Amino acid sequence: MKKIQMVDLKGQYNQIKDAVDASVLEVLDSTAYINGPKVHEFQKNLEQYLGVKHVIPCANGTDALQIAMMGLGLKPGDEVITADFTFAATVEVIALLQLTPVLVDVNETTFNIDIEAIKKAITPKTKAIVPVHLFGLCANMEAIMEIAEEHDLYVIEDNAQGIGANYTYSDGKKAKSGTIGHVASTSFFPSKNLGCYGDGGAIFTNDDDLAHTIRGIVNHGMYERYHHDVVGVNSRLDSVQAAILDIKLKQLNTYNKRRQDAARAYNKAFKDQEHIVIPIGRDVCSGICDTCDCHVFHQYTLRILNGTRDGLVKHLNENGIPCGVYYPIPLHLQKAYKDSRYNEADFPVTNQLAKEVISLPMHTELDDDQIEFITTTVISFVNA
Numbered sequence: 001m002k003k004i005q006m007v008d009l010k011g012q013y014n015q016i017k018d019a020v021d022a023s024v025l026e027v028l029d030s031t032a033y034i035n036g037p038k039v040h041e042f043q044k045n046l047e048q049y050l051g052v053k054h055v056i057p058c059a060n061g062t063d064a065l066q067i068a069m070m071g072l073g074l075k076p077g078d079e080v081i082t083a084d085f086t087f088a089a090t091v092e093v094i095a096l097l098q099l100t101p102v103l104v105d106v107n108e109t110t111f112n113i114d115i116e117a118i119k120k121a122i123t124p125k126t127k128a129i130v131p132v133h134l135f136g137l138c139a140n141m142e143a144i145m146e147i148a149e150e151h152d153l154y155v156i157e158d159n160a161q162g163i164g165a166n167y168t169y170s171d172g173k174k175a176k177s178g179t180i181g182h183v184a185s186t187s188f189f190p191s192k193n194l195g196c197y198g199d200g201g202a203i204f205t206n207d208d209d210l211a212h213t214i215r216g217i218v219n220h221g222m223y224e225r226y227h228h229d230v231v232g233v234n235s236r237l238d239s240v241q242a243a244i245l246d247i248k249l250k251q252l253n254t255y256n257k258r259r260q261d262a263a264r265a266y267n268k269a270f271k272d273q274e275h276i277v278i279p280i281g282r283d284v285c286s287g288i289c290d291t292c293d294c295h296v297f298h299q300y301t302l303r304i305l306n307g308t309r310d311g312l313v314k315h316l317n318e319n320g321i322p323c324g325v326y327y328p329i330p331l332h333l334q335k336a337y338k339d340s341r342y343n344e345a346d347f348p349v350t351n352q353l354a355k356e357v358i359s360l361p362m363h364t365e366l367d368d369d370q371i372e373f374i375t376t377t378v379i380s381f382v383n384a
């Protein structure tokens, strides 16, 4: 059996090596290292893939979120509601812009922002909601857009983990994640579903005016050379990364399908286990059923119900199976984001998940033998 890795970037690179190497060399030879034609080509191809009017490439996913919020003109003191159970970047940029983060609990089945908790958190100062498509599963966008419309709020999708997922509306209509809110951000960090070989990110929107504003913000607030109309930042995707991304974009559906295949195999092994909850639950749609395609499994995350999660992490590591705990500490308990307004009783699910979740190896190169070894090792430990 091949050595098991959490993410197998080398195995994936080997399959596209010739195309990637040629394209990177072409960029090196062109010397158009910043804002070269490759960046524009990738941008156009990603717009077409997503079915969105504007993609604005930038330096990373954290910048993308920050720039999206700057583009919307959010002001210090504006309240922004987001999930307590996510990567810290989401809340970090809210705080950096001196907006007020309002963390709310998540749903125990989907791990995504809880709709009732959003409703409870809305005040006259609320200006935006940031749903995160956590682990690759689309948040409940239909309900979120409805709340946003009712209260006149912006919706900023953090799509760093969800690129390529098809959100399915209750009437069966589909849209790509990141094209439903007013604006969305994504990350091309190497281990993301569409990853480059360094840092990268992008902002998506269907709003022409917002796209124009954002194109200036990413470039020092310039709309005309050396005329700085707004305070901007320097955030660029370089041409080498765009060249790699353009090749990998052609594989994205295949990559996501391989992740879904691995998830199906995991689900099959774990579904009847008493102490294990599979994503996204036992009796509900798995996100990869015949009628929907809402989950692209950036992570494959189980809940371990019988208190053996920490032991399992150790046991897997000892047996050559890497794993991760995303995320071990709820954001509202992090030193940087503590706030006396928060009440422990408002975060029962996140507090519970932090103790129960474990993410297993998930990437495009997993094979049946590896999955078999992982699942039998997990099951025998949890039931011991």
Ligand SMILES: *Cc1c(COP(=O)(O)O)cnc(C)c1O
Pocket: 060, 061, 062, 063, 086, 087, 089, 090, 132, 158, 160, 161, 186, 187, 188, 189, 199, 200, 201
């Ligand atoms: C990875 C990630 C980010 C940040 O992306 P970077 O490119 O690393 O800055 C933001 N939000 C979520 C949910 C992420 O997973």
